[in-house]
Amino acid sequence: MDVSVHNLFVPLASPVSMNPSIKIVSIVESVKDNYYDFHVPGTNSYWVGGVWHHNSGKTTFSREVAKRLNLRCIEEPVESNPYLEMFYKDPKRFAFGMQIFLLHKRYAMQQLASFEATGVGGYDGAVLDRSLSGDRVFAKMHMNAHNIEEIDWRTYEMAYNIMCRSLLPPTLLIFLDVQPETAFARMKKRNRGAEAGVPLDYLIQLRKGYQDLINEAERGLLPWAHAIRVCRIPWDPDTINPEQWDAVASTVKDACRSLS
Secondary structure, eight states, X not given: OOOEEEOOOOOSSHHHXXXXXXXXXXXXXXXXXXXXXXXXXXXXXXXEEEEEOTTSSHHXXXXXXXXXXXXXXXXXXXXXXXXXXXXXXXXXXXXXXXXXXXXXXXXXXXXXXXXXXXXXXXXXXXXXXXXXXXXXXXXXXHHHTTSSOHHHHHHHHHHHHHHHHTSOOOSEEXXXXXXXXXXXXXXXXXXXXGGTTOOHHHHHHHHHHHHXXXXXXXXXXXXXXXXXXXXXXXXXXXXXXXXHHHHHHHHHHHHHHTTO
16 A cells, blocks of 8 residues: 655654753644644754555655655655555455554554654654555445444544644655556556555545545645644655755755744
């Protein structure tokens, strides 16, 4: 699974006290919606997270930007996903278990990215190739396809909302916008055994789900939406030279700094 949105985070608890230069600009509690909404941290350190389409090139993007901006690259744990092959063979049976597994993995990854944003670990932040909200796109799609029962979806939403309340929002959300046909061709070229039976229609639905997520973020309909900037990047080309990667990294850096 490869859909793309990048997020920049700063931690909430003890790491902040370790670095007095980091301050939270404002915190607003919404009683009606019962969540805490944290505004962008006032710091030059950051972490980048993303919404990527399946096989959009998110891993390469994350690595190239990370090494140019001294960010820790935190990658999706594909090889350590015990559900993946079983899910592709029988999605109705394994979709919910896999999404709960990934939800916990993403939560831990975003905590690590938040810590790196303090600069305590030697990095200037972190880049995460899949966010908590990005994974929710998959879960919602499987609920709509009846691979996840309504009662299990409500359980997922409860866990997701609790986790979101304890994390600061990304500062920058990057959408690598790839046409499903391009993603499908890249998937065939990559030739992972577990992905052999993934149809083009699955990627079409996935792209629609991520576009809905981005639209919600841009319209301020998500709990953290007003606190971030969304950057859409068309990402169909297959090759980029080093100079072009330098320019991409500079764009990401400028977008983050303009928010501090």
